[in-house]
Amino acid sequence: MSTSRDWPLFEVFIRARGGLDHKHVGSVHAVDARMAMEHARDLYTRRQEGVSIWVVRSSEIIASDPSDADAFFEPARDKVYRHPTFYDIPDEVKTL
Amino acid sequence: MSAQFQADAHFRYVLRLADANLVLAQRLGELIGHAPALEEDLALGNVALDLLGQARLLLTHAGALEGQDRDEDMLAFLREQREFLNATLVEQPNGDFAHVIVRQFLFDAWQLEIYTRLGASADPQLAAIAAKGVKEARYHLRFSSGWVVRLGDGTGESRARAQQALEALWPHTVELFDADDIDRAMLAQGVGVDLGAVQAAWNRHIDTTLAEATLTRPADRPWRWYGKRGQHGEHLGRLLAEMQYMQRTYPGAAW
Numbered sequence: 001m002s003t004s005r006d007w008p009l010f011e012v013f014i015r016a017r018g019g020l021d022h023k024h025v026g027s028v029h030a031v032d033a034r035m036a037m038e039h040a041r042d043l044y045t046r047r048q049e050g051v052s053i054w055v056v057r058s059s060e061i062i063a064s065d066p067s068d069a070d071a072f073f074e075p076a077r078d079k080v081y082r083h084p085t086f087y088d089i090p091d092e093v094k095t096l
Numbered sequence: 097m098s099a100q101f102q103a104d105a106h107f108r109y110v111l112r113l114a115d116a117n118l119v120l121a122q123r124l125g126e127l128i129g130h131a132p133a134l135e136e137d138l139a140l141g142n143v144a145l146d147l148l149g150q151a152r153l154l155l156t157h158a159g160a161l162e163g164q165d166r167d168e169d170m171l172a173f174l175r176e177q178r179e180f181l182n183a184t185l186v187e188q189p190n191g192d193f194a195h196v197i198v199r200q201f202l203f204d205a206w207q208l209e210i211y212t213r214l215g216a217s218a219d220p221q222l223a224a225i226a227a228k229g230v231k232e233a234r235y236h237l238r239f240s241s242g243w244v245v246r247l248g249d250g251t252g253e254s255r256a257r258a259q260q261a262l263e264a265l266w267p268h269t270v271e272l273f274d275a276d277d278i279d280r281a282m283l284a285q286g287v288g289v290d291l292g293a294v295q296a297a298w299n300r301h302i303d304t305t306l307a308e309a310t311l312t313r314p315a316d317r318p319w320r321w322y323g324k325r326g327q328h329g330e331h332l333g334r335l336l337a338e339m340q341y342m343q344r345t346y347p348g349a350a351w
Contacts, residue, residue, distance in 0.1 A: 007133070028135055029133060029134075029135055030135065031246065032246075035246075038139065038238070038239055038242065039135040039138075042135070042138050042142050043135065043138055046142065
């Protein structure tokens with residue numbers, strides 16, 4: 001018998017409120033986009049977690065390779081000058 | 097018609113709606129842990145909880161209409177089989193997944209059209225319950241009709257099973273639209289809905305989805321079981337035995 005393990009995986013993104021961005025919340029198995037949307041609704045919005053849902057086939061996501069981590073992310077580590085921490089903030093600015 | 101008949105008809109009218117929800121919720125509850133996929137387990141469980149929530153509101157309202165101090169629990173757990181007024185469609189056993197889905201689809205389309213019209217009921221409490229339930233019913237129909245199309249327009253086996261379920265369950269839809277004295281009295285009072293109009297709208301849902309699913313609408317056949325008058329088949333008794341076991345074994349038990 002075919003089970004959900006044989007079904008394609010979809011990643012689920014939920015917008016919690018208007019004005020916020022969609023956040024990745026998890027994934028569901030489904031045979032098509034419509035079912036993926038319904039499963040996402042049933043699993044991830046049953047406690048009023050959101051007002052909008054995106055689903056996308058996991059296979060459509062291009063992810064960075066963990067073995068590239070050194071080349072990708074290490075070079076940024078010693079470049080503190082990229083952070084805007086070397087400015088004098090005027091006293092009048094309260095909420096920067 | 098006497099005032100006593102009118103009051104009793106109102107009580108029974110609401111009880112029919114309540115029992116349909118309660119019994120179908122119990123049937124769907126039997127599937128928890130047994131659906132073909134984890135996601136479907138949760139989807140069916142969500143539908144069951146929606147229906148149970150509606151059943152509680154309707155039972156409470158029915159108890160108030162009856163005026164005999166019976167609350168939702170007494171009505172749910174301490175009535176005999178012949179006192180249950182749900183259509184026989186909802187008490188049919190789960191069978192395979194096609195049966196579960198087709199039963200749900202036939203019911204959801206009916207309930208959506210009932211609730212849509214009950215929103216304008218002269219009974220304000222019933223109208224409020226329907227206005228809340230119609231949003232849930234719309235989602236349930238989306239879910240079940242999506243699966244009908246997937247099964248019907250799926251593999252040879254899924255199509256055969258869906259058609260088989262449709263043939264088996266079809267006769268139980270007769271009573272959904274067959275207005276009796278209670279339906280007519282409630283329609284005349286503006287409390288109930290016009291089942292002829294409900295049937296026309298239901299037919300559109302059914303025909304559209306069956307066409308997309310490449311399934312064949314079964315021929316109408318005469319039918320003699322009227323669950324809404326307390327005439328049930330062999331299946332409801334076992335369902336009630338399980339559902340009512342706790343209250344009957346330990347009367348008044350609560351937590």
